[in-house]
Amino acid sequence: MIGPFDFGPVLENFDLLLRGARLTLLLWAIAFAFALVAGLFVGIARSSPRRWLNWPATAYVELFRNIPVLVQLIWFYFAFPVLSGVRLSPFAASAIGLSLNASAYCAEIYRGGLQSVARGQWEGGRALGMGEVQLMGRIILPQAVRRMIPAFTNRAVELLKNTAIASILVVHELMYEARELSAETFLPLETFAVVGVVYFLLIWPGTLFSSYLERRLARQGG
Amino acid sequence: MNYDWDFSPVWRGMDFLLGGLANTLLLSGAAILSGLVIGLLLAGLRIGAGGRVLGFAAAAVITFYRNTPPLVHLFFFFYGLPILIGVSLSPFLAALIALSIQSGAFFAEIFRGGITSIERGQWEAGRAIGMGEITLLRRVILPQALRRMLPPLTERCFELIKTTALAASLAYGELLYRAMTLTSQSFRPLETYTAVALLFFVVLCGSSFAIRALEARLALAQP
Numbered sequence: 060m061i062g063p064f065d066f067g068p069v070l071e072n073f074d075l076l077l078r079g080a081r082l083t084l085l086l087w088a089i090a091f092a093f094a095l096v097a098g099l100f101v102g103i104a105r106s107s108p109r110r111w112l113n114w115p116a117t118a119y120v121e122l123f124r125n126i127p128v129l130v131q132l133i134w135f136y137f138a139f140p141v142l143s144g145v146r147l148s149p150f151a152a153s154a155i156g157l158s159l160n161a162s163a164y165c166a167e168i169y170r171g172g173l174q175s176v177a178r179g180q181w182e183g184g185r186a187l188g189m190g191e192v193q194l195m196g197r198i199i200l201p202q203a204v205r206r207m208i209p210a211f212t213n214r215a216v217e218l219l220k221n222t223a224i225a226s227i228l229v230v231h232e233l234m235y236e237a238r239e240l241s242a243e244t245f246l247p248l249e250t251f252a253v254v255g256v257v258y259f260l261l262i263w264p265g266t267l268f269s270s271y272l273e274r275r276l277a278r279q280g281g
Numbered sequence: 282m283n284y285d286w287d288f289s290p291v292w293r294g295m296d297f298l299l300g301g302l303a304n305t306l307l308l309s310g311a312a313i314l315s316g317l318v319i320g321l322l323l324a325g326l327r328i329g330a331g332g333r334v335l336g337f338a339a340a341a342v343i344t345f346y347r348n349t350p351p352l353v354h355l356f357f358f359f360y361g362l363p364i365l366i367g368v369s370l371s372p373f374l375a376a377l378i379a380l381s382i383q384s385g386a387f388f389a390e391i392f393r394g395g396i397t398s399i400e401r402g403q404w405e406a407g408r409a410i411g412m413g414e415i416t417l418l419r420r421v422i423l424p425q426a427l428r429r430m431l432p433p434l435t436e437r438c439f440e441l442i443k444t445t446a447l448a449a450s451l452a453y454g455e456l457l458y459r460a461m462t463l464t465s466q467s468f469r470p471l472e473t474y475t476a477v478a479l480l481f482f483v484v485l486c487g488s489s490f491a492i493r494a495l496e497a498r499l500a501l502a503q504p
Contacts, residue, residue, distance in 0.1 A: 125485040126478045127446035130457055134478055137470040142284060216348070223350035227450050234352055241360060248361035255345070255353045262348040 068244040069253050076257060079236030083261070086154060086222045086232060091215055093158035098165025103195070106170045116166065123163035129224050132156040136228050153225035161218045168210045172203035209276060212269035219262050233257065290467035291476045294459075301459030302480060308376060308455060309442040315381040316441070320388025327393055339389070346386035351444050354379035359451050372453035376445070384441045391437065395430035396422060428499065435492050439485060446481075456480060 104116035123131070136152035139145070147155070176199050184194040226234035233254065241250035291298070325331070326339035346354070359375035370378070399422050407417035449458035460477040464470045 121486060122482060125482045125489070127443040127457070127481060129446045129449065130474070130478050130481060133457070133461075134474045137464070138474040139471075141471040220350040223352045224447070226352065234350065237353075238356065241356075247356070248364050251353055251357035251361050255349050255357065258349045258353060259345055263344070266344075266348055 064249055065246060066249050066253065069240065069246060069249045072240055072244075075236050075240060076233060076254065079231060079233035080257060080261065082150075082230065083219075083222050083232040083234075086150070086157065086225060086230070087215075087219050089154050090157035090161050090222075091218055094161035094165045094214070094218070095211070097158070097162040099169055101162060101166035102169025102173065105166055106173050120163045120166050123160050124167075128156065128160050128221050129227060131160055132224060132228055149225070149228040149230045153222075153228055153230050157218065157221055157225070160221070161214060164214050164217075165211065168207050168214065169203075171210070172207040173199060175206055176203050206276065209269050209272040212265060212272060216262055216265040216269065219265065220258075223258070284471070286472060287469060288472050288476070290463070290469045291472050294463045294467070294473075297463060298456060298459055298477065298480065301454055301456035302484070304453070304459075305442070305445050305455040305457075306484075308373065308380070308445045308448060308453070309438075311377055312380040312384060312441055312445070313438050315377070316384035316388055319381055319385025320392055323385055323389035324392035324396075327389060328396070342382075343386040343389050346383045347390070351379065351383050352447050352450065354383055355447055355451060372448060372451035376448035376451060376453055380441060380444060380448075383444075384437060387437050387440075388434065391430050391433045394433075395426040398429055399426055431496065431499070435489075435496075439489060442485065443481075 101116050101119055104112040105120060107113050107116075132153055135156045136147060136149060139152070140147060180198055180202065181194065184198045189198070222232060223234040225232055226238060229235060237250055237254040241247040244250065323339045323343055326335045327343065329336050331339075355376055358379045359370060359372065362375070362378075363369040403421055403425070404417065407421045412421070445455060446457045448455050449461065452458060454462075456477055460473050464473045467473065
């Protein structure tokens, strides 16, 4: 049947979708903030020559990057409580899974950024008598972070796309509200088309910003 | 923690799980192949091989699919498309269509980036010694571009394999969905999901090592 599309019921319930979008953004913000902080420590450990720091960090990064995000969320929701005796809400399990996953990717961005800073900068800082922490905070990171920003923006975009997976654990974010709405209205075509556009409007600015930053960085010669 | 690990239900269901892994790889392989075809097509249109209108349409498809979650497309094609065409799709087919178009959009940008990254002088030199466009593309441009495209292409393929786990939400019997089925019978979520996570890890990490070794050899072969 090719009837005329009926977007009316979907648009009438747009506030439902907006409520879902709020939770999507909250989930994204929590996971990204955690990933930026945890990723820094894992990234530094990963670039350390000391084995007892380097190996666990490498295992962490490889483990989270080589397992599908959905498997990680399901593991934290269904398997982790058996192990720890702590029951997680769907939102908590999703937030933990997405945070850890994103932190592994952020760690690699930090590592790449740190490696890109010329060796002389480290030597110069040490020659001035700076400690490791001071050197990192005042010399290395400020130079490296500028080069990492496009990659972090990319990761933020990927993370925003990944939040939709939380709907499978029944977190009431945008994708979940869409599934509910499509089941109630019997208009899956229209609902998922509209939700696709809503996601696109949330995510596309991030991609544009990231490519703008990349172009600017290329012009400045890194 | 005094939890008694018991992997015996997982071992008993291992054939069932490995069958799921085969389905995961089947969906991945099919989506990579059709994604490459769609990607070539989109890239060709995007650089203007089919006129301005089609070029704009290709750019719109690429941008939209790169900036939306794959889960939306899975649901769109599984629940929405049948209403439009009047034929219901199997979970496999719906997932295949959604994942092929999405990876096609990513592949298209890699192809375009690879070809446009070759310096203009290479084209000019080829023309100057009297090569036709096709020969030039085949003998000068593509051999150089392909080497640059290979790392991002394989990375995208790995992303795609991981994304196929989403097909579990359409009840396609891939590895994760089979694990869910097994768990509902054995009530051993910890062992089952840990085993499945490790299976994914071994397959993905193993193939990424193999590919890196291959890439290193290709790099050595470069003059």
